[in-house]
């Protein structure tokens with residue numbers, strides 16, 4: 001996949017900064033964690049990936065042989081990138097919905113994945129942010145597993161992209177999902193990385 005992405009970079013030069021994560025030989029750490037967290041999951045479950053970007057996590061999921069993957073990506077210009085990557089790297093097709101999640105689906109996802117996808121748009125405080133996460137979680141019925149990567153509250157540097165109200169701790173997540181069993185996994189740690197992020201595995205009881 002890194003070769004596929006590196007070849008894309010030689011042909012075009014307008015990729016966002018985060019895309020460069022996936023062009024090196026070493027995959028980003030959150031892929032390893034995602035892989036471990038999904039390893040024992042049934043490959044026939046219905047997976048929805050929110051904010052698929054250029055389809056890198058989607059390709060990882062396909063490579064893990066999850067058969068029923070739906071990608072939701074709001075940026076119309078990225079849809080063909082996702083489809084091309086899955087076709088050329090994984091030799092299969094994938095369903096891509098061009099919409100901003102939450103959007104109505106005609107099924108309930110078993111596994112809902114939102115990683116590397118925190119945006120503070122049209123949200124002005126922590127309560128609104130927490131409500132938006134809850135809405136995402138419930139919108140198409142409660143998934144068995146929600147994999148959600150958050151900016152961590154331990155990260156205290158000024159950063160206008162990630163205002164303090166989108167920085168969450170374990171207590172915030174456990175208050176949002178009081179009946180779920182939850183594990184947390186650090187994916188990025190400041191100052192080694194630019195920011196601290198935590199991937200939560202939220203399992204419905």
Ligand SMILES: C[S@@+](CC[C@H](N)C(=O)[O-])C[C@H]1O[C@@H](n2cnc3c(N)ncnc32)[C@H](O)[C@@H]1O
Nearest residue numbers: 051052053056057072073074075100101115116
């Ligand atoms: C930083 S990229 C990460 C892509 C992918 N998750 C990964 O880790 O490789 C985030 C993507 O999410 C998309 N996005 C953000 N919010 C979204 C939403 N509510 N619904 C669908 N797509 C969204 C953006 O357009 C962008 O392409």
